Amino acid sequence: MKMNIDFSKIFPLENAPLVQCITNEITCESMANALLYIGAKPIMADDPREFSQLFEKTSALLLNLGHLSEQRQESLLAASSYATRTRKPTVVDLVGYGVSDIRNQIGVSLVETHPTVVKGNISELRHFCGLPSQGRGVDSSMWDQGEDNLNELIDALQEIGGIYPATTFLATGQKDLVVNQKQVIVLNNGVDELDRFTGTGDIVGAIIAALLGEGHGSTEAIAGAVSYFNICGEKAKQLSFGLADFRQQTLNQLSLQMSEKWYEQVKGWEK
Numbered sequence: 045m046k047m048n049i050d051f052s053k054i055f056p057l058e059n060a061p062l063v064q065c066i067t068n069e070i071t072c073e074s075m076a077n078a079l080l081y082i083g084a085k086p087i088m089a090d091d092p093r094e095f096s097q098l099f100e101k102t103s104a105l106l107l108n109l110g111h112l113s114e115q116r117q118e119s120l121l122a123a124s125s126y127a128t129r130t131r132k133p134t135v136v137d138l139v140g141y142g143v144s145d146i147r148n149q150i151g152v153s154l155v156e157t158h159p160t161v162v163k164g165n166i167s168e169l170r171h172f173c174g175l176p177s178q179g180r181g182v183d184s185s186m187w188d189q190g191e192d193n194l195n196e197l198i199d200a201l202q203e204i205g206g207i208y209p210a211t212t213f214l215a216t217g218q219k220d221l222v223v224n225q226k227q228v229i230v231l232n233n234g235v236d237e238l239d240r241f242t243g244t245g246d247i248v249g250a251i252i253a254a255l256l257g258e259g260h261g262s263t264e265a266i267a268g269a270v271s272y273f274n275i276c277g278e279k280a281k282q283l284s285f286g287l288a289d290f291r292q293q294t295l296n297q298l299s300l301q302m303s304e305k306w307y308e309q310v311k312g313w314e315k
C-alpha cells in the first residue's frame with residue numbers, strides 16, 4: 045500500500061528547532077553540523093544542573109547510548125525524566141544495544157519512559173526484542189537482514205508496540221522498518237556505503253528529533269528523516285570516490301537536496 049505521507053512537506057524547517065543531544069563523542073560534531081545543514085539548531089548539553097532552564101528553550105531531545113559512563117548514565121536518565129515531565133518529543137537511539145548488560149539496562153530504562161521514537165540498527169533492535177542477533181559492536185550484520193529475519197523483527201516490534209503504544213520504533217539497515225501499534229512501513233532508499241562511515245544512524249536520529257521539534261508526527265518525522273538522508277547518500281555516491289569523500293558528500297547533500305525534488309525519489313510502502 046502507498047505510504048500516506050506527503051514528503052514534499054518535510055522541508056524546509058520554518059522554526060529552526062533547537063535539538064538537545066546527549067550523545068557520544070565519536071559522532072557528536074557530525075550530528076551538530078548535520079542539524080545545522082538541514083536548518084535546525086543543535087545544543088550538546090548533558091549537565092543535569094541546567095536541565096530545568098534548558099528544557100524551557102528546546103524543541104526536542106535526542107538520547108544516544110553510544111559512549112557510556114556513570115556520568116553519561118546520570119545525564120541520560122535525568123534528561124529522560126525531564127522529557128517525560130515536560131512532554132518533550134524524544135528520540136532514544138539504542139546504539140550498541142546487546143553489547144553489555146549495563147548498556148541494555150540503561151536502554152530499557154529509557155524505553156520505559158515511553159519516548160516518541162526508539163531507534164537502532166536492525167541488529168541492535170533484534171537484540172532489544174530478544175531475537176538472535178549477529179551485530180558487531182555498534183554495527184549491524186547483513187545476516188540479520190534477510191526477508192524472514194525482517195518479518196520476524198516486524199512481528200516482534202508490533203508485539204512490543206502493545207507495551208509502548210506511544211512509541212514508534214525504527215530499525216535501520218538495507219531496508220528500514222518503521223513500526224508502531226497502527227502501522228508498518230518499509231523504506232528502501234540508500235546505498236550500501238551508508239553502512240561504511242560512522243555516525244549515519246546517529247545523524248538520522250538527530251534529524252528525526254529535529255523534524256519532531258518542527259511539529260511533524262512521529263511516522264512522518266522518521267520516514268522523512270531516513271528517506272531524506274538516504275537520498276543524500278544516493279546522490280553522494282554519484283559524486284564521490286572513496287569512503288571519506290562519500291562521507292563528506294553525503295553531509296554536503298544535506299543542505300543541497302532540500303531545494304531539489306528529493307521527495308520524488310522516495311521508495312517505500314505501508315504493509
Ligand SMILES: Nc1ncnc2c1ncn2[C@@H]1O[C@H](COP(=O)(O)OP(=O)(O)O)[C@@H](O)[C@H]1O
Pocket residue numbers: 164165166182183184216217218219220233234235236237238239243244245246248270273274
Ligand atoms: N546497505 C544499506 N543500503 C541502503 N541504506 C543503508 C544501508 N545500510 C545502512 N543504510 C542507511 O544508513 C542509515 C544508517 O543505518 P545503519 O547503518 O543501519 O545505522 P547505524 O549507523 O546506527 O548502524 C539509515 O538511513 C539506513 O537506511
Ligand SMILES: Cc1ncsc1CCOP(=O)(O)O
Pocket residue numbers: 068070071109110111139182241242243244245246247
Ligand atoms: C563507533 C561508536 N562507538 C560508540 S558510539 C559510535 C558511533 C556509532 O554511530 P552509528 O550508530 O551512527 O553508527
Ligand SMILES: [Mg+2]
Pocket residue numbers: 139140164165182245246
Ligand atoms: Mg547506530
